[in-house]
Amino acid sequence: MSSLTIGMIGLGCLLLLIALRVHIGIALGLVSIGGLAVMRSPHAAGSALASQPFEFVAHWSLSAIPMFLLMGAIAYHSGMTADLYSAARRWLSRLPGGLAVATCFASAGFAAASGSSMATAAAMGRLAIPEMLKAKYEPGLAAGVVAASGTLGSLIPPSILMVLYGIFTQQPIGQLLIAGIGPGILTAVLFATMIITRVKLNPELAPSIQEHSTWSERFRELVKVWPIPVLIAAVVVSIYAGIATATEAAAIGAAAALVIAIIRKEMNISRLKLSLFETLESTGSIFFIAVGAVLFTRFLAFSGIPVYLADLIEITNLSPLVTLMLISLVYIFLGMFLDPLGLMLVTLPVFIPVFEAVGINMIWAGVITIKFIEIGLLTPPIGLNAYVVSGIVGDKVPLMTIFRGLIWFIAVEIVVLMLLFIFPGISLYLPSLMQ
Amino acid sequence: RDLSYATYTPPTSSNNVLGMEPFIERVEERTNGDLTFTMYTGGQIFDARGTLSGIGDGLSETGFLVPQYFPQEMPIITMLTDLLMLNEHQVPAAGAFIETMLVDCGAPCMDEMERNGINILASHAASPYNILCRREIASMEDLEGLKFRSAGDAMSRAVQSWGGIPVNFSSGEIYEGLQRGQIDCAVAPKSWLLLYGLGDVVQFIYDLPIGAGVGMGTFTINHDTWEDLPRDQKEIILTELPLLLANVVIDGYGGEDVQAVAMAQDKDITLAEAPADLVALIDGLRTSEPADVAEKARTRGVENPEELIDAYIQNLAEWDEMTKDMREDTDAYAKLLWERVYSQLVEDL
Amino acid sequence: MKSVDLALGAVTRILIVVAALAALVMMSLVVLDVTLRYMTSKPLQGTLEIASYYLMAPLVFFSFPFVERQQRHVRISLVTDLLSDRLQRILTVATGFLSCAYLAFFAFKAGEEAIKKTGIGEVAPSLTFDVYIWAARWTVPISIGLMAVMLLVDTLRHIADRSEEKLK
Ligand code: NA
Numbered sequence: 001m002s003s004l005t006i007g008m009i010g011l012g013c014l015l016l017l018i019a020l021r022v023h024i025g026i027a028l029g030l031v032s033i034g035g036l037a038v039m040r041s042p043h044a045a046g047s048a049l050a051s052q053p054f055e056f057v058a059h060w061s062l063s064a065i066p067m068f069l070l071m072g073a074i075a076y077h078s079g080m081t082a083d084l085y086s087a088a089r090r091w092l093s094r095l096p097g098g099l100a101v102a103t104c105f106a107s108a109g110f111a112a113a114s115g116s117s118m119a120t121a122a123a124m125g126r127l128a129i130p131e132m133l134k135a136k137y138e139p140g141l142a143a144g145v146v147a148a149s150g151t152l153g154s155l156i157p158p159s160i161l162m163v164l165y166g167i168f169t170q171q172p173i174g175q176l177l178i179a180g181i182g183p184g185i186l187t188a189v190l191f192a193t194m195i196i197t198r199v200k201l202n203p204e205l206a207p208s209i210q211e212h213s214t215w216s217e218r219f220r221e222l223v224k225v226w227p228i229p230v231l232i233a234a235v236v237v238s239i240y241a242g243i244a245t246a247t248e249a250a251a252i253g254a255a256a257a258l259v260i261a262i263i264r265k266e267m268n269i270s271r272l273k274l275s276l277f278e279t280l281e282s283t284g285s286i287f288f289i290a291v292g293a294v295l296f297t298r299f300l301a302f303s304g305i306p307v308y309l310a311d312l313i314e315i316t317n318l319s320p321l322v323t324l325m326l327i328s329l330v331y332i333f334l335g336m337f338l339d340p341l342g343l344m345l346v347t348l349p350v351f352i353p354v355f356e357a358v359g360i361n362m363i364w365a366g367v368i369t370i371k372f373i374e375i376g377l378l379t380p381p382i383g384l385n386a387y388v389v390s391g392i393v394g395d396k397v398p399l400m401t402i403f404r405g406l407i408w409f410i411a412v413e414i415v416v417l418m419l420l421f422i423f424p425g426i427s428l429y430l431p432s433l434m435q
Numbered sequence: 436r437d438l439s440y441a442t443y444t445p446p447t448s449s450n451n452v453l454g455m456e457p458f459i460e461r462v463e464e465r466t467n468g469d470l471t472f473t474m475y476t477g478g479q480i481f482d483a484r485g486t487l488s489g490i491g492d493g494l495s496e497t498g499f500l501v502p503q504y505f506p507q508e509m510p511i512i513t514m515l516t517d518l519l520m521l522n523e524h525q526v527p528a529a530g531a532f533i534e535t536m537l538v539d540c541g542a543p544c545m546d547e548m549e550r551n552g553i554n555i556l557a558s559h560a561a562s563p564y565n566i567l568c569r570r571e572i573a574s575m576e577d578l579e580g581l582k583f584r585s586a587g588d589a590m591s592r593a594v595q596s597w598g599g600i601p602v603n604f605s606s607g608e609i610y611e612g613l614q615r616g617q618i619d620c621a622v623a624p625k626s627w628l629l630l631y632g633l634g635d636v637v638q639f640i641y642d643l644p645i646g647a648g649v650g651m652g653t654f655t656i657n658h659d660t661w662e663d664l665p666r667d668q669k670e671i672i673l674t675e676l677p678l679l680l681a682n683v684v685i686d687g688y689g690g691e692d693v694q695a696v697a698m699a700q701d702k703d704i705t706l707a708e709a710p711a712d713l714v715a716l717i718d719g720l721r722t723s724e725p726a727d728v729a730e731k732a733r734t735r736g737v738e739n740p741e742e743l744i745d746a747y748i749q750n751l752a753e754w755d756e757m758t759k760d761m762r763e764d765t766d767a768y769a770k771l772l773w774e775r776v777y778s779q780l781v782e783d784l
Numbered sequence: 785m786k787s788v789d790l791a792l793g794a795v796t797r798i799l800i801v802v803a804a805l806a807a808l809v810m811m812s813l814v815v816l817d818v819t820l821r822y823m824t825s826k827p828l829q830g831t832l833e834i835a836s837y838y839l840m841a842p843l844v845f846f847s848f849p850f851v852e853r854q855q856r857h858v859r860i861s862l863v864t865d866l867l868s869d870r871l872q873r874i875l876t877v878a879t880g881f882l883s884c885a886y887l888a889f890f891a892f893k894a895g896e897e898a899i900k901k902t903g904i905g906e907v908a909p910s911l912t913f914d915v916y917i918w919a920a921r922w923t924v925p926i927s928i929g930l931m932a933v934m935l936l937v938d939t940l941r942h943i944a945d946r947s948e949e950k951l952k
């Protein structure tokens with residue numbers, strides 16, 4: 001049996017196991033280990049299981065995820081988010097889906113402090129989703145907006161994935177990072193437009209506040225909202241002032257949230273315990289899947305499916321735009337199953353030559369590649385940002401509702417991709433100023 | 436037979452493009468396609484920390500191994516890599532290292548590899564570390580209190596000795612660290628101007644070789660896989676390895692340094708001489724380094740470390756002399772590697 | 785059955801408290817390191833290694849059994865909801881055993897690795913000193929092993945429930 005066949009069977013088994021309610025992390029691990037045992041050897045498969053999960057988890061840059069989750073949990077349990085969102089409801093009562101729109105732009109702002117999409121979704125999810133649910137927003141919309149706008153974390157600098165792309169393709173990292181800003185803002189604006197339109201057509205998605213608020217009420221609320229803006233500012237400033245790195249900023253955010261809560265006399269031992277346990281619950285469910293996803297990357301790489309798909313494109317010998325469209329299909333297919341890093345690792349080695357062969361600007365290709373990876377974070381069955389959000393909301397919003405809510409955002413992502421294809425200037429204008 | 440080659444280095448890195456890919460082609464051609472390789476670049480199979488068990492347990496049959504991560508697993512070989520401060524250029528360093536490990540050390544090193552299920556058949560050296568900074572260093576006083584991104588304890592002790600603060604940043608964070616001023620300098624090869632995009636954020640390069648990383652297992656093979664290969668295929672691999680190393684060390688790292696200097700001139704980055712007292716200080720460190728390394732190796736259970744360290748120092752001096760005229764001559768260097776090291780390995784097959 | 789359940793609960797509780805402490809220490813350590821680096825010329829050494837091995841590993845792995853106990857590991861019940869009760873139960877038991885087997889193998893392999901690394905005294909070379917990391921390796925077999933036992937107990941309970949129903 002060829003590796004390719006084993007790879008296809010593996011994808012089928014994965015879908016089957018997931019459909020049979022096996023833990024996603026176990027389904028990924030089972031298929032990977034079984035596949036590696038057949039393709040390599042049982043000993044090799046066992047070895048991967050013995051060491052790789054530990055080596056993956058014991059990684060400094062991943063510490064941003066639990067730290068941002070902790071920041072959000074403390075902010076929630078000490079009432080900071082409630083105050084902010086009740087003020088936001090009064091101020092944004094005229095804007096259809098105001099809280100979702102605000103969340104979307106807050107994510108874009110937060111992305112300027114966070115280097116990873118999952119960390120951004122983790123932080124914003126804990127801050128925003130419970131409040132939107134309290135305001136009776138449709139759960140799919142509330143969860144979807146966080147999972148989707150969390151992907152801005154990798155597009156707007158700093159960005160771990162963008163740096164990695166630069167190292168892989170030997171492109172100037174500075175220009176790459178700048179190139180993500182335009183597409184990032186465009187995405188946020190189009191997400192907001194989509195939300196406003198949908199809520200206008202169907203106000204039940206996001207009921208606006210009924211009672212009329214006076215200006216004095218509005219300003220009275222405003223006095224109480226300072227903690228969250230100060231918190232986000234603390235995180236962003238610590239990076240841009242050169243005090244902390246993007247990874248360290250997460251721990252600073254958590255500490256800042258704790259300090260603000262203590263100053264406001266809103267923190268006690270039981271709230272701290274609650275925040276910690278909740279953080280660990282989300283961290284555990286996210287990383288259990290991520291560990292499986294790492295193993296699955298090894299399996300898929302050895303199966304040769306990515307190389308096979310890339311070869312199909314190369315032999316067709318088409319125009320750059322058509323090639324790019326075909327590459328999109330490959331990315332969307334593989335993105336269904338792989339985590340962001342895994343998707344980048346298995347696709348770039350095979351696609352860099354394709355990009356170069358058709359003469360695509362490699363910075364532009366970088367932005368588009370990041371976009372592909374972001375879409376993969378949102379698509380079932382393995383959509384890690386959907387899982388991050390699910391890890392935060394737990395049983396309150398079923399996973400399928402989250403994926404259903406994300407359909408709208410994926411549709412917008414595809415529109416954004418088209419715009420990026422047709423107007424390279426959206427990505428390349430800012431970097432061109434650097435030269 | 437098809438063997439996998441797994442490396443965490445990027446697909447476009449010169450190790451792969453200039454070294455491994457042509458090597459694989461030559462081996463495939465000379466074995467008439469009986470022995471082929473499939474490359475997995477960029478950490479698809481394992482990252483740097485996973486290289487030892489990854490190759491040792493046969494997750495990949497061959498690959499790029501970084502011994503520096505495994506001091507307890509391979510105390511003798513990592514003792515040799517710890518001597519990096521003695522290396523002022525990658526060409527003699529790579530030759531001296533491979534000769535010391537595969538010829539002088541002999542049985543103890545072979546045992547160490549076999550215990551871990553691997554054979555390191557070729558190891559390269561990288562270009563020397565320099566100081567890349569955002570600001571000017573006119574005198575030793577300017578170094579006081581500056582934050583240096585460094586890696587490994589030899590480099591960090593060096594940083595501390597001149598009054599700097601060693602800071603541990605992952606390679607992906609260096610660009611933004613320098614850009615935003617979380618760090619002032621990086622102890623890094625010039626080629627990082629290109630590789631990590633530091634050309635945009637660095638203003639001064641002090642052209643002072645502080646040491647060169649050595650012993651990176653460019654071609655490492657699973658022990659059993661190697662034992663199972665027919666003799667003629669082993670011979671073909673061993674005769675092609677000298678050129679692989681020459682390609683990586685001279686065309687790859689040497690070429691990148693040339694490109695980096697061109698980029699520095701292009702971007703008006705100042706290439707400056709280091710202050711004289713800094714040069715003297717580093718020379719001083721170099722003399723005390725072997726004793727420190729020997730002491731550390733002893734705590735890791737290496738018996739009589741001085742003997743092998745002396746052999747390395749001796750080899751390094753000889754290679755320094757022998758390669759004076761071939762720092763840019765790939766073929767001559769490959770030939771020398773063949774004569775001093777690989778011809779003996781073929782005889783011992 | 786009940787005492788097994790209590791024991792599992794107690795171990796899970798201990799692990800999650802360790803994980804919570806790891807989270808708090810991580811936050812404090814990083815803030816301290818950044819402060820010292822920014823304000824003084826004497827930053828902490830080894831923060832990156834300690835945070836990676838001694839804090840991330842327990843924080844993440846010790847959370848796994850806790851999440852399992854809360855039944856919060858992500859799964860999709862879209863398809864199984866369409867099946868008959870009987871079929872659902874058979875599938876639950878079958879996939880339960882399969883998952884158990886995987887976790888047990890995982891724990892066994894990670895345990896072997898931990899023993900090996902303990903034997904050699906595994907270190908991570910940091911900037912100025914060696915950080916012994918072998919102890920952190922044990923977080924994996926402990927957590928995954930515990931999860932395997934929990935799943936086994938769960939699956940056996942499913943079978944027991946079924947036979948009780950039959951008796952009725
Ligand atoms: Na970002």
Ligand code: NA
Nearest residue numbers: 335336376382
């Ligand atoms: Na996906």
